[in-house]
Amino acid sequence: MAKKIKLSLPLRLLFLIGSFAMVALVGWLIIQYAQGLRFDIEKRSFEKTGILVATSNPDAAQILVNGALKNATNTSLTILPGTYDVEIAKEGFTSWKKRVNIESGIVTKAEAWLFPKAPSLSPLTFFGAANPLLSPNGTKLAWLVSDLAADKGGIWVIDLGNLPFGFNREARQVSDTKVDNNTLNWSPDSRNLILTNPSLPALPAQAGQAGGTFLLDPNSFTPQTQLVNISGKKLTDLKASWAKIEAKNQASQLAKLPEAVQDILLRKSTSWQFSPDENKVIYTASGSAKLAENLTPQLPGSSSQKQSRDIKANQTYIYDIKEDRNFLVSDDSKDLLIGHLTLAIGHFNRRLAWFPTSKHLLLAEPNQLTIMDYDGTNRISVWAGQYQSPFAFPTPDGSQIIILTNLGATNGEAPNLYTLKLR
Numbered sequence: 001m002a003k004k005i006k007l008s009l010p011l012r013l014l015f016l017i018g019s020f021a022m023v024a025l026v027g028w029l030i031i032q033y034a035q036g037l038r039f040d041i042e043k044r045s046f047e048k049t050g051i052l053v054a055t056s057n058p059d060a061a062q063i064l065v066n067g068a069l070k071n072a073t074n075t076s077l078t079i080l081p082g083t084y085d086v087e088i089a090k091e092g093f094t095s096w097k098k099r100v101n102i103e104s105g106i107v108t109k110a111e112a113w114l115f116p117k118a119p120s121l122s123p124l125t126f127f128g129a130a131n132p133l134l135s136p137n138g139t140k141l142a143w144l145v146s147d148l149a150a151d152k153g154g155i156w157v158i159d160l161g162n163l164p165f166g167f168n169r170e171a172r173q174v175s176d177t178k179v180d181n182n183t184l185n186w187s188p189d190s191r192n193l194i195l196t197n198p199s200l201p202a203l204p205a206q207a208g209q210a211g212g213t214f215l216l217d218p219n220s221f222t223p224q225t226q227l228v229n230i231s232g233k234k235l236t237d238l239k240a241s242w243a244k245i246e247a248k249n250q251a252s253q254l255a256k257l258p259e260a261v262q263d264i265l266l267r268k269s270t271s272w273q274f275s276p277d278e279n280k281v282i283y284t285a286s287g288s289a290k291l292a293e294n295l296t297p298q299l300p301g302s303s304s305q306k307q308s309r310d311i312k313a314n315q316t317y318i319y320d321i322k323e324d325r326n327f328l329v330s331d332d333s334k335d336l337l338i339g340h341l342t343l344a345i346g347h348f349n350r351r352l353a354w355f356p357t358s359k360h361l362l363l364a365e366p367n368q369l370t371i372m373d374y375d376g377t378n379r380i381s382v383w384a385g386q387y388q389s390p391f392a393f394p395t396p397d398g399s400q401i402i403i404l405t406n407l408g409a410t411n412g413e414a415p416n417l418y419t420l421k422l423r
Contacts, residue, residue, distance in 0.1 A: 049078040050102035054088060056112040058423075061090035063110075073112070088112040094380050098373075101304035108301050113357060113398075115371060115380050120421045124402060125171065127152045128414030130179070132404055134393045135190035136340060138276075138356065140218055141393060141402060142186070142193055144179040146414060153179065155193065157218045160395045160402075174216055177224040188242045193218050195227070253278055258295040261319055264311060273339030275358040280374060282352065282361070284316045284333045296324040305375040316352060318361075318374050329361060329376040337390060351390035356398045364390040369401065369420075383420055399423035 054063045056073040063070045063077065064087040070077055073088060081104045088110065089095040096112035125143075132143040139161035145153050154176040159169060174193070183196040193216040212231035215238075216222055230238065253274050254262050265272050265283055272283035289311040299322060308317065308328040316330040316338065330336060330352060337348035351364045355371060363370040369383035369392055383392075383403065391404035401420040406413075 048104045049080050050104055051107045052077045052079050052084075052086070052100070052102060052110060053107055054086070054110045054112075056088050056090070056096070056114055058090065058093075058114060061088050061093075061112070061114060063088055076107075086110050088114070090114050092116060092118075096378055098305070098377055103301075106300045108304075111359065113360060113371075115382050115422055119382060121407070122419050122421065124158070124417040124419050125156075126416065129156075129404060129417045130414065131184065132391050132393065132402070132417060133184060133186065134340070135186045135218075136188055137190040138394075138396050140186075140190060141417075142174075142184060142218065143417065144182060144184065146179055151176070154224075155179070155182075155184065155195070155216065157193075160393075173221060174218055175222050175224060175227070177227065188246050191218075192216060253281075256321055257281070257319070258324070260291060260295055264289050264291075268311070271338040273354060275354050275374075276356060277358040279321050280358065281319050281321070282316065282329070282338060282354065283319070284336065284338055285311045285313050287311075287313050291326055294324065296321075299323055303375060305377060307375075318376075320374070325375075327375040329372070329374075330363075349389050351392070355394055356396050360398075362392065362394055362401070364392040369403070382422065388415055397423075 052065075053076050054071075054073050059073050061073045063073060063075070065077070065079065065084050067085070067087075079102045081102050083099060083101050085097070085099050087095055087097045093114035094117055096110075096114060098110065100108055100110060102108055125145075128145055129143040130146065132141055134141055140157055140159055142155060142157045145156055152173070155174050156171050157174050158171040175195070177195065177197070181197055185194045185196075186192070187194060195214040195216055196212070197214075198212075212229035213235050214227040215230050216227075254265065256278065257265070261281075264285070265281070268285055268287040268289050269283040270286045272281055274281045291309040291311065293309070302323040303320070303325055305325075305327065307325045309326050311317065311326075314333045315328060316333050316336065318327045318329055319325075320327070335348055335350050337351040339353055349366055353362055353364075354360075355362050359374055361372050361374060363372065363379075366389045367385060367387070368381060369387075370379050370381055372379040382401065385405075386407060387403045387405035393402045394400070395402070399422055401422065403418055403420060404415050405418055406415045407418060
């Protein structure tokens with residue numbers, strides 16, 4: 001029978017204290033590990049890591065850090081502080097690449113939208129289209145069809161948004177008016193189309209008022225014989241009410257910006273447009289300026305990409321409101337239209353506008369469509385071929401881009417609208 005070993009009181013106390021110390025040490029190590037503490041073999045010391053959160057659309061893409069495969073999106077990686085080349089890649093898609101700084105105890109995001117290397121192209125119209133125009137809220141597209149297409153001539157509209165089941169997603173004719181000399185625009189709230197034609201015949205009750213301005217409902221058909229001229233006081237009052245709404249919306253957007261940025265937009269820029277989520281603004285500078293550092297408190301995990309706080313004339317920038325960072329996205333703003341497209345595009349054959357994600361820009365240039373991250377990096381060519389620039393419009397979900405092109409046309413046929421599928 002084994003003899004029991006009895007510990008003296010001092011030894012029992014020492015054992016008890018040692019047990020408590022061991023439990024406390026293990027608990028501390030678990031907490032530190034959860035907070036990113038790792039042992040660096042090269043430095044032979046414990047180092048606190050940062051966290052890289054890598055996401056992609058579509059998901060299940062490879063995450064490579066300095067060329068080494070680490071995991072698949074969407075996931076989080078604990079990485080020692082430093083500068084790393086991060087690549088997110090998926091077969092059939094163009095890779096997303098960026099150099100990021102990982103800081104101790106800070107979460108850094110790598111959010112990649114991956115675009116197909118060979119997007120498919122499908123016709124949207126078959127009997128010609130001219131001067132397509134996207135509504136201000138991006139949910140409807142209107143265009144003109146010439147009288148050469150017989151009963152198909154007039155004004156057409158298609159809904160681009162995600163409509164409830166049962167709603168019509170097909171293009172519809174909203175008027176059979178002749179398109180010669182027509183000028184078409186959207187109301188600021190995207191609820192109506194404004195048609196201006198100096199030679200359109202008036203209703204019998206409006207004798208002597210041939211031509212003028214007409215308000216169209218994009219959700220129903222109005223024959224030319226029933227168009228009502230709203231020229232005069234009614235039009236003046238309508239435009240005044242729209243101007244008030246636009247001024248109110250603009251004041252609300254500008255109020256989100258630091259005063260220094262507001263001043264640049266109002267006094268030293270030719271045009272600007274806020275992102276769909278209103279957290280960023282794109283603008284073309286008309287004069288020189290300098291943005292002071294730390295206009296707003298610095299956020300942990302802010303973008304580490306190179307920024308430009310020295311503003312120069314005729315260059316286009318993005319200001320990130322949340323992160324107080326200013327990025328140069330184009331140093332050649334000649335003939336570059338910023339934001340919404342109107343029929344009065346004049347000499348503009350290039351257009352830079354927000355992609356629906358609010359994290360990307362769409363650059364439409366002759367024979368080239370490019371999507372880039374809002375900081376100017378990851379410029380991906382999604383179309384290199386013939387189309388009528390700058391007529392390129394993304395759908396609200398970012399899954400397609402609608403372009404106007406003569407592709408497949410023969411013998412001087414009118415161009416048509418095609419969808420470039422990105423998803």
